Amino acid sequence: MMKSTANMFWSDINDIKRFSENTEDNKNKRTKKTASIILAGVQLMENYIKGLKNLSAYDASSIILSDANWIRNNEKTDFTDGYGNVVSAKIGSIYYIDFGKTFSDELAYFHHGLCIGKKDGKILIVPMTSGTKYFSSCYHPINNPTASKKYRQALMSEGFEKDCILKLNDTKFISPGRIDKETVSINSDIVEQIQEQVFGIQFPELYQKFYNSLKKIDKYEKQISDQKELVSRLKQENNTLRMKSRKFENNIDIKE
Template structure:
């Protein structure tokens, strides 16, 4: 056990010493978040949560103590993908600088792709920015509460949820995205060729019907004249 090992106890005392030293240089609010994060980890680290939240759900999460520029402590997030015990989430921030720099199709079409401005229209309590390049797979035990649901149908290609997923694929896996786009373009070209061939075929089919009709008419007229002669 750890308590029976002098080396571990020495490291434990070093951590306490470092925390005391850090507390003299941190704000009250940040120290409170660090303590809250550590306390949640100690009490929830072995918790297995198999509840289904659903993609597009907005949740409050404990991001833990991380290195800069990774996100730390409590932040809302959107569930982008879900598995049995884990979720892929994108955190949000209300920092004005990041919200102002964030991409928005109407407000700021030239904004940074890795920030996506969202607000009440998209189902959030207020204006904030999704931090796409801080997306992370996390344990469901880190979910503190459910805050809502992203607006619109998550399967709608024109909705914000699908837009965000496509933006992630386009920028995280740019080579694969380019290859995919080439395939899409090639497919569309083949569809146009097929459409042209189908139209030509339909035209020939119609002409064939007219020729057959004319031929049948001519044959009928000949037969009629032959019967009159007889």
């Protein structure tokens, strides 16, 4: 959201790149004794203020709150509610999340996201956006099944707070410290559909192998079912023939 402008300066910032190299000397050097880093910090703050002045109140406040949230919570390992209670993130729940700074076409700062997985203390989130301009062109298994699946329509009728868009190609693991609050939960059947769609978007070749395997399983299960039916029919025919054979043998015995 923030753009570099002609009245911003970067010389002091460019000068400290050498300190970012992974060396023991840089790791042991203290910033307060390194004047060039302090100067770079001051220059960054000046550029930061200049950039904020060119933004809307919404964008500027989102940036400030996100940066403040990072300073206060970057070591946080749990999601806590407004009373400081630790809350376990749940698959299928929607959270209001601070996605922080991002690059072009990545969802940044405060947006909602749907939790579709958890692993080793991280939460797998599908970012959500209103995106009214391209909502009609997004995929939905019923309303728009032929559209590209990188975005999915999320509907109020499916349990979402409003009609919006799931950015499946932006799915990512996040730290619980990025969660601001929980809103609503989505039906497990809808979540499973979204999980499978994310699988297809993130790993298309692997998903195709998985899909082909499912088709083979269906084919083989049909063959097994047909063979079982054939065996059952043959058993019935065999039993019928046995009964006829015994009856025939009994008739011969009587005549003799």
